Amino acid sequence: MSKPSTSTPFWRDKRIIPILLQVVFAVIVVIAGVFLITNALTSLRQIGISFGYDFLGKMASFDIGDKLIEFSSTDSYGKAFIVGILNTIKVAFIGIILATILGFIVGISRLSTNWLARMVATVYVEIFRNTPLLVQIFIWFYAVFLGFPIIEKSLSIFEVFFFSNRGSVIPWFDITSATLVWGILLLIGVVLSYFAWKLRLKQQVETGQKRYPGYFAFGTILLALGIAWLLTLEAPFSISTPEISKRGYIGGYTLSPGFGALLVALVMYTASFIAEIVRGGILAVSKGQVEAAKALGLKSPTILRLVVLPQAIRIIIPPLTNQYLNLIKNSSLAAAVAYQELVGVGITVLSQTGRSIEVISIVILVYLSMSLFTSLLMNIYNKYSQLVER
Numbered sequence: 001m002s003k004p005s006t007s008t009p010f011w012r013d014k015r016i017i018p019i020l021l022q023v024v025f026a027v028i029v030v031i032a033g034v035f036l037i038t039n040a041l042t043s044l045r046q047i048g049i050s051f052g053y054d055f056l057g058k059m060a061s062f063d064i065g066d067k068l069i070e071f072s073s074t075d076s077y078g079k080a081f082i083v084g085i086l087n088t089i090k091v092a093f094i095g096i097i098l099a100t101i102l103g104f105i106v107g108i109s110r111l112s113t114n115w116l117a118r119m120v121a122t123v124y125v126e127i128f129r130n131t132p133l134l135v136q137i138f139i140w141f142y143a144v145f146l147g148f149p150i151i152e153k154s155l156s157i158f159e160v161f162f163f164s165n166r167g168s169v170i171p172w173f174d175i176t177s178a179t180l181v182w183g184i185l186l187l188i189g190v191v192l193s194y195f196a197w198k199l200r201l202k203q204q205v206e207t208g209q210k211r212y213p214g215y216f217a218f219g220t221i222l223l224a225l226g227i228a229w230l231l232t233l234e235a236p237f238s239i240s241t242p243e244i245s246k247r248g249y250i251g252g253y254t255l256s257p258g259f260g261a262l263l264v265a266l267v268m269y270t271a272s273f274i275a276e277i278v279r280g281g282i283l284a285v286s287k288g289q290v291e292a293a294k295a296l297g298l299k300s301p302t303i304l305r306l307v308v309l310p311q312a313i314r315i316i317i318p319p320l321t322n323q324y325l326n327l328i329k330n331s332s333l334a335a336a337v338a339y340q341e342l343v344g345v346g347i348t349v350l351s352q353t354g355r356s357i358e359v360i361s362i363v364i365l366v367y368l369s370m371s372l373f374t375s376l377l378m379n380i381y382n383k384y385s386q387l388v389e390r
Helices: 016-046 077-109 115-129 133-145 179-207 213-232 257-283 287-295 300-337 342-353 356-385
Strands: 155-157 161-164 167-170 172-175 237-240 243-245 248-250 253-255
Touching: 077 115, 077 257, 077 300, 077 342, 077 356, 115 257, 133 257, 133 300, 167 257, 179 213, 253 257, 257 300, 287 300, 300 342, 300 356, 342 356
Parallel strands: none
Antiparallel strands: 155 161, 161 167, 167 253, 172 237, 243 248
């Protein structure tokens, strides 16, 4: 007589339990979220405030000093947020580029055989990495940028760079009627140069003969620029040099003390962490790789460029992405030095309208979008930098 089979109850099934726990947790999160949102909306109705984003179309009644697009106090709150978002993107974009360059230089210098370069890099990292970012922003703002002389006694370099407590002014580019044509042809040239480089590189690998892929890629870009010149017979831009006029500057591009202090502090602070990431990535590369390269007679800069960094970059990218995200989020400290980026504009709008939930939700959504977009780009780059196993 066969023994009756016994089935395991679902609450004891190891395959079901993890799924069940996740479902329970998700339900709890949804219930808590609904409760908090309902409670917030009820509280707003009790004090006579209705939830909605219709206030974005109303007149802002305040001006913004630093702006990439035209804005005045008669424009809407919605446009004010756009100006704040662009200011955040500006400081984050420039900051990421400069922090990456400085971080790689300092990180490589920490491994240098030159004692002075190694010690300077070490001191830099230890000071800036172990000092609060907000303190650094205050030091750059009050001790450096506001410490410049008044505009009548501006410090100048070759009479084209001016530094005063009203801001730093540098030469800048003005667009012309030919800028669009040059930009389109330059973009086409860059795309074609990539395909030219890939084609010549493939031919070089297949034939074993030099095909100079780099020269062909560069020549393709020059050809595109030459066509742009023939079509327009005009330069792609004109250079605007600054001049002092009474108590202000004419021409050039003015960097406000707030923007300057925030940018320098973010770059110096983030670069100290990037330097350690770079140093760790380089040290993680097997010493046998370096010894083999030296045995082939390669020089140290060539070994670093062609052997060490291509392998170290696979280790560097994930933590480097975290530092980029930190830089983007740390830009919110700009409110401390009166640089009106997203958070600064949001605080002003909130104080005028009282729409706290709406303003906070906009700020959260923007920072979340910027962080996710940055992570996406870095993940794509990380994917293409990984070794492909056969």
